[in-house]
Amino acid sequence: MPIIDSRAKIYIAGHGGLVGAALVRACKRAAFINLLLPSREELDLTSQVDVFRFFETTRPECVIIAAAKVGGIAANMAAPVDFLIENLNIQNNILLACHRYQVSKVIFLGSSCIYPRESLQPMREEYFMHGPLEPTNESYAVAKIAGIRLSQALRQQYNLNVICPIPCNVYGPGDHFEFERSHVVSALVRRFVEAKRSKAPRVTLWGTGKARRELLHVDDLSDACLFLLQNYDAPEIINVGSGEDLSIRELAETVAKIVGYTGQITWDTSKPDGMPRKLLDVSKLRALGWNHQIDLETGILSVIADFEQRYPA
Numbered sequence: 001m002p003i004i005d006s007r008a009k010i011y012i013a014g015h016g017g018l019v020g021a022a023l024v025r026a027c028k029r030a031a032f033i034n035l036l037l038p039s040r041e042e043l044d045l046t047s048q049v050d051v052f053r054f055f056e057t058t059r060p061e062c063v064i065i066a067a068a069k070v071g072g073i074a075a076n077m078a079a080p081v082d083f084l085i086e087n088l089n090i091q092n093n094i095l096l097a098c099h100r101y102q103v104s105k106v107i108f109l110g111s112s113c114i115y116p117r118e119s120l121q122p123m124r125e126e127y128f129m130h131g132p133l134e135p136t137n138e139s140y141a142v143a144k145i146a147g148i149r150l151s152q153a154l155r156q157q158y159n160l161n162v163i164c165p166i167p168c169n170v171y172g173p174g175d176h177f178e179f180e181r182s183h184v185v186s187a188l189v190r191r192f193v194e195a196k197r198s199k200a201p202r203v204t205l206w207g208t209g210k211a212r213r214e215l216l217h218v219d220d221l222s223d224a225c226l227f228l229l230q231n232y233d234a235p236e237i238i239n240v241g242s243g244e245d246l247s248i249r250e251l252a253e254t255v256a257k258i259v260g261y262t263g264q265i266t267w268d269t270s271k272p273d274g275m276p277r278k279l280l281d282v283s284k285l286r287a288l289g290w291n292h293q294i295d296l297e298t299g300i301l302s303v304i305a306d307f308e309q310r311y312p313a
Contacts, residue, residue, distance in 0.1 A: 004062055008062055010027060010034065010061070010062045010063075010064070011035075011060035011062070011063045012036070012037060013065045014066040015035075016039075017066060017068075019221060022172065022174070023222045023226075026222035026223055026226050045089075046089040046090060047093070052093075055097040055101040059101060062103065062104060062229065063098050063103050064225060064229075065090075065109060066109050067094070068087050068109075069140075072180075072187060073136045073206070073274050074179070076136055076137040080138070083143065084140070084143050087140065087143035087144070087147075091146070091147040092147075092150065095108065095147070095162070103160070106151070106160060106161065106162035107162070107163055107164075107229060108151045109167065109225070110148055110165065111140070112241075112280055113133070113134060113140060113144065113278075114144050115278070116130055117131065118276075122279040124281040125237050125281075136275075147164075148164045152235050155235050161233065163233065163238070164238070165225060165237075165240045166239050166280070167216060167224075168213075169215050170183075170221050171185035171216075171217065171299060173302050174306065184248065185300065186307070188205075188251065189255060189303045190307060191203050192252075202265070203261070204266045205265065205268065207268070207269065207271050207273035207274070208273055209247060209249030210247055210273065211275065212245045212246060213245055213246070213251065213277075214241050215242065215296060217299040223290075224290055227288075228285075232288065239281060240280075240285060241280040242292045243280070243286075244279075245277065245278070248273070253265065258297060
């Protein structure tokens, strides 16, 4: 497969978000010098007219689609229509523009929530579309599934060179810390840092704490994307993760310890856990020669530093 030239025009959709910003950092480290990074004011990804005009004007050679409406369980449950429609619009517009303007290589980032709620663990790529989804984030998952199927259809019908990495739960600096939008690590960091600051005697968290999650630092994910950009060309989805998981209770205790919070942790079992377990089988990616590098403690420290910088005491 052709190696992507360092001077190639690379458009990173969603470059202001958690994953997109990490992709920008990774591209700069890899000496890609021609990044296309329009602001939201300059480009409305929900408008097909705007997206097609942007592609016609700039003619990107590579596109990485990291743009999406994202959030935790609460946000997904509160606004399923928004998560479905906005994500469908964004990914349809960009993928169709990639076809029309003959982009050489495309990455469409999926999500581990595409796998069945009761999937065998660890989740192998062939388990995709083999059972009902987790209800608490079904709209987001359905949108991602549609994006994968559109990517594969564009490859089959028009030979668009698009690949679909499926990351596990991603965390790191640049994530949302608002409770209605945050993911699990950033939410826990905020809860425990604020509890320590206020000397709160206890922190109450959603669910039972028994659900298990695999975590991958966002800088590892961006590194994996660039690796796949150069080393993977198949139509099948490919998992990207650490290959290790832990319970939400263990994660909460780890974050509290690193923060230095010594109060009590209690669990509101009237709230949902979400999917019982999400552990990816990453043997396919490891066979290509890629492994994650950032350990959990180092990663959590990076999120704490980000929160304390953005929300000083």
